[in-house]
Amino acid sequence: MRPYTFAAARSVGEALEQARDGSAYLAGGTTLVDLMKLEVISPAHVVDITAVPLRGIRAGAKGLSIGAMERMADVAGHDLVAGPYPMLAEALRQSASPQIRNMATIGGNLLQRTRCGYFRDPATPCNKRSPGSGCSAVDGHNRSHAVLGTSDACVATHPSDLAVALIALDARLSLRGAGGERSLRLADFYRLPGSTPHQENELRPGELITGVAVPALPWARRSTYVKVRDRQSYDFALCSAAVAVNVRGGVIGEARVAAGGVGTRPWRLPAVEQALKGKPMRLETFQAAVEHAADGSRLLSRNAFKPALLRRTIVRALVHLAG
Amino acid sequence: MEEQSRDDEVSRRGFLLTSAAAAGLTAIAEHPRPAVAATAAGAAGAAVVEVALKVNGKARTLSLDPRVTLLDALRERLDLTGTKKGCDRGQCGACTVHVDGRRVLSCLTLAAGVSGKAVITIEGLADGDRLHPVQRAFVECDGLQCGFCTPGQVMSAVALIEEGYAGSEAEIREHMSGNICRCGAYQQIVQAVRMAKEGA
Ligand SMILES: Cc1cc2nc3c(=O)[nH]c(=O)nc-3n(C[C@H](O)[C@H](O)[C@H](O)COP(=O)(O)OP(=O)(O)OC[C@H]3O[C@@H](n4cnc5c(N)ncnc54)[C@H](O)[C@@H]3O)c2cc1C
Ligand code: FES
Ligand code: FES
Numbered sequence: 185m186r187p188y189t190f191a192a193a194r195s196v197g198e199a200l201e202q203a204r205d206g207s208a209y210l211a212g213g214t215t216l217v218d219l220m221k222l223e224v225i226s227p228a229h230v231v232d233i234t235a236v237p238l239r240g241i242r243a244g245a246k247g248l249s250i251g252a253m254e255r256m257a258d259v260a261g262h263d264l265v266a267g268p269y270p271m272l273a274e275a276l277r278q279s280a281s282p283q284i285r286n287m288a289t290i291g292g293n294l295l296q297r298t299r300c301g302y303f304r305d306p307a308t309p310c311n312k313r314s315p316g317s318g319c320s321a322v323d324g325h326n327r328s329h330a331v332l333g334t335s336d337a338c339v340a341t342h343p344s345d346l347a348v349a350l351i352a353l354d355a356r357l358s359l360r361g362a363g364g365e366r367s368l369r370l371a372d373f374y375r376l377p378g379s380t381p382h383q384e385n386e387l388r389p390g391e392l393i394t395g396v397a398v399p400a401l402p403w404a405r406r407s408t409y410v411k412v413r414d415r416q417s418y419d420f421a422l423c424s425a426a427v428a429v430n431v432r433g434g435v436i437g438e439a440r441v442a443a444g445g446v447g448t449r450p451w452r453l454p455a456v457e458q459a460l461k462g463k464p465m466r467l468e469t470f471q472a473a474v475e476h477a478a479d480g481s482r483l484l485s486r487n488a489f490k491p492a493l494l495r496r497t498i499v500r501a502l503v504h505l506a507g
Numbered sequence: 508m509e510e511q512s513r514d515d516e517v518s519r520r521g522f523l524l525t526s527a528a529a530a531g532l533t534a535i536a537e538h539p540r541p542a543v544a545a546t547a548a549g550a551a552g553a554a555v556v557e558v559a560l561k562v563n564g565k566a567r568t569l570s571l572d573p574r575v576t577l578l579d580a581l582r583e584r585l586d587l588t589g590t591k592k593g594c595d596r597g598q599c600g601a602c603t604v605h606v607d608g609r610r611v612l613s614c615l616t617l618a619a620g621v622s623g624k625a626v627i628t629i630e631g632l633a634d635g636d637r638l639h640p641v642q643r644a645f646v647e648c649d650g651l652q653c654g655f656c657t658p659g660q661v662m663s664a665v666a667l668i669e670e671g672y673a674g675s676e677a678e679i680r681e682h683m684s685g686n687i688c689r690c691g692a693y694q695q696i697v698q699a700v701r702m703a704k705e706g707a
Contacts, residue, residue: 189554190573190619210620217576217615218597230573232620281685283600286609417684
């Protein structure tokens with residue numbers, strides 16, 4: 185680890201004051217400390233925000249709001265989350281391990297970095313870590329990498345399960361920086377890699393995520409998160425699907441579908457949602473709706489299984505919701 | 508040929524050390540325990556932080572390089588070597604301890620970040636010579652082979668029973684999944700958790 189200076193902030197104001205060129209906020213530390221040890225990130229100044237009171241899980245007429253410093257475990261187990269938004273609770277419960285969920289925060293989760301082995305290994309070229317050095321994954325170990333939204337410069341997936349569920353729910357981020365407050369759709373927050381994969385999102389230097397807002401969606405009670413991985417637990421998604429359906433009299437009125445493990449950012453699938461609309465809630469509908477889910481995929485040497493896996497993961501989620 | 512590569516190695520090391528020294532980083536050239544070494548050598552640029560902790564009920568104060576993890580502070584500074592360093596990357600659970608009553612990974616926790624908190628390690632579970640019921644159950648069920656993962660398993664199991672997740676075998680397996688056992692003693696570990704839970 186490279187040397188840094190350390191300061192603890194007790195309020196949003198103190199945190200913003202402490203932020204400077206080359207500084208990093210410390211929340212649960214489960215991404216930051218890991219990547220500092222690997223010297224993938226080497227901040228000169230670390231600002232501990234664990235005592236900043238960005239807390240609270242609240243529900244109102246407009247929906248659900250979650251403070252950025254709420255821990256994954258506490259959000260997953262909360263009645264206001266698990267009942268009205270099962271896909272959120274399930275995505276969190278299937279993330280990482282109990283110990284990590286006790287540490288990691290909602291804000292930090294959305295800013296976690298890719299698990300691409302080349303990104304994590306400073307001895308290898310990686311455009312995301314070291315712009316212009318090349319992408320080792322394009323012709324390397326790329327079994328877990330993305331097929332959607334990739335570029336010649338980068339094929340890394342975004343690893344957050346929570347973000348997939350939040351994108352399906354049209355969630356918004358609340359941000360606070362030196363220039364004041366703003367709010368952004370999570371879907372507009374993440375960037376495609378293009379030729380600048382090191383610029384992953386719209387967060388400005390020193391800006392804090394203060395919270396997440398999930399719009400009210402009463403029919404999200406019928407939702408689920410299906411995660412497919414190499415191990416039964418404690419592993420990242422090879423593919424995942426967050427799905428909600430509004431079914432009346434056996435017919436799908438509306439649907440929400442987003443996928444993880446396949447895209448360079450959490451991937452909403454509006455065409456699949458559209459194809460489900462107005463159709464009977466049964467297997468034939470599901471299979472027809474997902475037919476084009478992976479259209480536009482760019483396959484790599486070791487991940488050609490992903491389009492089929494994506495289609496089947498969405499179908500499995502729909503079958504579960506039909507059950 | 509061999510001679511040649513050894514020369515290269517020497518000069519590469521030499522270069523690394525020189526450039527590290529130029530950046531004031533001499534002491535951290537020794538991976539993987541850079542932070543503690545850096546404090547001892549007083550690396551330039553790295554401020555020292557005062558950390559006050561309650562460890563197993565005892566108040567402790569440490570002056571630390573802010574890079575020191577809770578795991579290294581426990582093992583290297585407080586001589587509490589029961590907590591194990593497996594992967595040092597959050598992937599194995601060997602370093603599990605309780606901070607303010609919650610199980611966490613001490614390898615991804617900065618000591619400076621938990622100042623003022625209460626830490627319980629494997630050394631703090633037993634009541635004198637009387638083992639904690641979970642420790643007794645691990646002995647009883649042979650819940651270990653080499654024993655390296657055991658302190659982490661036990662700390663996790665104690666927390667899991669308190670969290671109320673020891674209902675069924677499937678539930679225990681899922682909620683113990685943050686603790687890897689390379690010897691594969693899982694069957695006996697699950698048994699031990701069940702036994703401890705029934706006694707609890
Ligand atoms: C072994 C392992 C397995 C994992 N498995 C999964 C998994 O299956 N699914 C999954 O989704 N995740 C998984 N994770 C990732 C984990 O969920 C993230 O590391 C965690 O959510 C990050 O949150 P944190 O609070 O610890 O963030 P930190 O590490 O503290 O911060 C992460 C980044 O966000 C910045 N930051 C943090 N909070 C804020 C804020 N409020 N405003 C602005 N910037 C901020 C930090 O500066 C840093 O750059 C795994 C991690 C590990 C180590
Ligand atoms: S040593 Fe901490 S998780 Fe492996
Ligand atoms: S007993 Fe050897 S690693 Fe678990």
